[in-house]
Amino acid sequence: MKGQCTTGKHRRIKRWEHEDVLEAVQSRLDQKPEMMRLRRQTVEHPFGTLKAWMGATHFLTKSLKNVSTEMSLHVLAYNMKRVMKILGTKGLIQAMRA
Known part of the structure; x- marks a missing residue:
């Protein structure tokens, strides 16, 4: 050094x-x-x-709290799309009801 x-x-x-x-x-x-x-x-x-x-704009909101919420919604949407691809819509609804 x-x-x-x-x-x-x-x-x-x-x-x-x-x-x-x-x-x-x-x-x-x-x-x-x-x-x-x-x-x-x-x-x-x-x-x-x-x-x-x-x-290109990435986040539409400002402030850490709002950006965190926006990112959480994006992640939730991504995860739900993945589950729907794997289980199907009916499988997702059944899993949510269980």
Whole structure:
């Protein structure tokens, strides 16, 4: 790390307070690179789909509370569409009644 320091009288290294978390994640990925492939297959697709649904403007609301609500509605719609594809509409209604 010394090479990243300044050559001035007072040498300093800037480090984010949670840098250790990032290093731990990177270490786990280095040990098991196939986990990133699995993550891409399971997690990245829903977010890509939601992003496409939302269009270029992304969120229509402002403030964290409203954006959180809007995102929750998008996720709910995505999950309901997936369940309808898997179980069908009748299966979804039956599951909701159970």
